[in-house]
Amino acid sequence: MGIRRLATRWDKLDQTAIQRLQLRLLRRFLRRQVLPFSAQYRAVFGELRLDSESIRSLEDFRKIPFTEKRDLLNTSEHPERTKDFLLAPDRARLARRPSTLLRALTRGPRAAKASLEYEYRPVFLTATTGRSSDPVTFLYTRHDLDNLAIAGHRLVEVFQTERDYRVMNLFPFAPHLAFWQVHYGAIAFGLFNLSTGGGKVMGTQRNIRLIEKIAPQALIGMPTFLYHVLQQMLEEGLRCTGLRRIILGGEKAPAGMRRKLRAMAGELGSPGVDVLATYGFTEAKMAFGECPFPHDGEPSGYHLYPDLALVEIVDPKSGEPLPPGTPGEIVFTPLDARGSVVLRYRTGDIIDGGLHCEPCPNCGRSVPRLVGRISRQSEFREMRFDKVKGTLINFNDLENVLEELTGVGTWQVELRKANDDPLDVDEIHLHISRSGRSGDEDRVRRDIRREFEERLELRPNRVIFHSSSEMRRLQGVGKQLKEEKVVDHRPKSSAAQKAEPTTKEASE
Numbered sequence: 199m200g201i202r203r204l205a206t207r208w209d210k211l212d213q214t215a216i217q218r219l220q221l222r223l224l225r226r227f228l229r230r231q232v233l234p235f236s237a238q239y240r241a242v243f244g245e246l247r248l249d250s251e252s253i254r255s256l257e258d259f260r261k262i263p264f265t266e267k268r269d270l271l272n273t274s275e276h277p278e279r280t281k282d283f284l285l286a287p288d289r290a291r292l293a294r295r296p297s298t299l300l301r302a303l304t305r306g307p308r309a310a311k312a313s314l315e316y317e318y319r320p321v322f323l324t325a326t327t328g329r330s331s332d333p334v335t336f337l338y339t340r341h342d343l344d345n346l347a348i349a350g351h352r353l354v355e356v357f358q359t360e361r362d363y364r365v366m367n368l369f370p371f372a373p374h375l376a377f378w379q380v381h382y383g384a385i386a387f388g389l390f391n392l393s394t395g396g397g398k399v400m401g402t403q404r405n406i407r408l409i410e411k412i413a414p415q416a417l418i419g420m421p422t423f424l425y426h427v428l429q430q431m432l433e434e435g436l437r438c439t440g441l442r443r444i445i446l447g448g449e450k451a452p453a454g455m456r457r458k459l460r461a462m463a464g465e466l467g468s469p470g471v472d473v474l475a476t477y478g479f480t481e482a483k484m485a486f487g488e489c490p491f492p493h494d495g496e497p498s499g500y501h502l503y504p505d506l507a508l509v510e511i512v513d514p515k516s517g518e519p520l521p522p523g524t525p526g527e528i529v530f531t532p533l534d535a536r537g538s539v540v541l542r543y544r545t546g547d548i549i550d551g552g553l554h555c556e557p558c559p560n561c562g563r564s565v566p567r568l569v570g571r572i573s574r575q576s577e578f579r580e581m582r583f584d585k586v587k588g589t590l591i592n593f594n595d596l597e598n599v600l601e602e603l604t605g606v607g608t609w610q611v612e613l614r615k616a617n618d619d620p621l622d623v624d625e626i627h628l629h630i631s632r633s634g635r636s637g638d639e640d641r642v643r644r645d646i647r648r649e650f651e652e653r654l655e656l657r658p659n660r661v662i663f664h665s666s667s668e669m670r671r672l673q674g675v676g677k678q679l680k681e682e683k684v685v686d687h688r689p690k691s692s693a694a695q696k697a698e699p700t701t702k703e704a705s706e
């Protein structure tokens with residue numbers, strides 16, 4: 199089949215043309231794919247007495263209710279809930295389609311069947327990394343895998359990657375979007391790409407040996423793991439010259455973390471590296487990236503693919519659409535997916551600069567961009583970390599405070615109960631490893647206490663310093679798929695009893 203539409207002018211349309219294109223694609227997607235083949239949305243449209251012809255504008259589309267994460271979870275009544283979201287074609291209907299008839303007439307029935315299988319047969323899946331709930335699985339057909347490759351090709355373009363770059367993918371090997379997005383993107387673009395599987399598959403040492411051997415121009419992975427890898431290379435007195443890009447994904451990439459990674463790359467012999475972030479999630483089946491920006495400036499946002507996805511920003515409380523440039527929750531609708539499909543999917547992610555439609559100040563592309571910091575409320579809500587010591591904690595702020603402190607290298611927040619007594623008060627212990635040449639422990643401790651009180655109105659009960667190798671052990675580097683930056687050691691039973699439903703979110 200090859201890869202469709204690589205040559206299309208995805209990033210050359212102006213704002214009006216993008217809006218027209220998206221409406222046309224949305225209507226076609228509803229008419230030809232979603233309404234005939236999705237059990238979930240056939241029911242939703244039926245209840246509202248709507249059909250594809252009722253959707254004549256984006257305002258009309260907003261009559262369709264949001265889909266939320268909880269709608270995708272299996273329950274005892276619906277043990278296979280996600281199946282309702284699968285485009286399951288009706289053979290008789292497909293056989294009557296003019297395109298199927300034409301292919302059968304011109305190329306024979308076997309070719310017609312192969313083409314339908316390409317489009318509709320699930321052949322791949324990725325899943326969410328839910329801690330407290332079952333993972334949600336999303337199915338891909340070969341049509342979706344081609345879209346994954348197209349999205350990956352575009353990421354490589356946005357990152358301004360040169361054709362002769364050698365890429366190392368240090369994402370954990372798992373059925374997660376991040377790993378596969380890099381793999382398919384690099385292959386589609388024709389980049390040399392080595393996937394190590396991250397720390398859990400090979401251990402940090404073997405990742406380092408491979409970095410020495412391959413001398414990559416681009417390193418891709420989760421910020422915390424990349425930090426440990428570069429830190430260990432510095433401790434061992436190694437060099438890593440020729441590095442041009444560090445691409446981050448899988449967790450947030452605060453400005454402080456980017457600065458540290460750039461500084462470490464500089465110390466290893468690669469000054470001026472661009473540290474760029476990606477934003478993706480299981481339900482999108484694709485990821486978006488930032489283009490290189492001046493190192494003393496701000497990122498210009500995640501560049502969206504207007505022909506593959508429609509992104510809305512809504513008020514997280516009322517669900518009302520918000521104008522461009524307004525902070526709000528990211529809502530996602532694919533425009534050309536097969537396999538598992540969600541419409542108006544509420545990500546639970548808050549973007550603090552909103553959606554921007556004017557051309558990018560850095561690369562000039564006219565695609566819509568998600569600008570600012572993204573807070574993933576869902577992670578912390580799932581882990582019951584929003585309420586500690588009886589007060590609400592904004593964990594996104596907490597993460598930023600720690601990342602911005604120059605004396606702090608890596609950290610872990612540990613929640614405990616005083617005296618390990620389930621009925622006693624909550625305690626916060628901070629585990630810290632200092633970064634390279636920063637001041638003494640007392641000064642770092644004072645800085646932490648001051649910033650915590652001023653910005654978070656919070657007093658950590660203890661600040662405990664560790665060597666970087668001890669921190670690697672605490673965070674489970676090389677053992678966990680994702681390094682543990684927050685751990686809850688409060689006895690489970692009492693915490694569950696005390697957990698109160700709260701609507702106050704991390705974004706406030």
Ligand SMILES: [Zn+2]
Pocket residue numbers: 488489498501558559560561562563
């Ligand atoms: Zn740009």
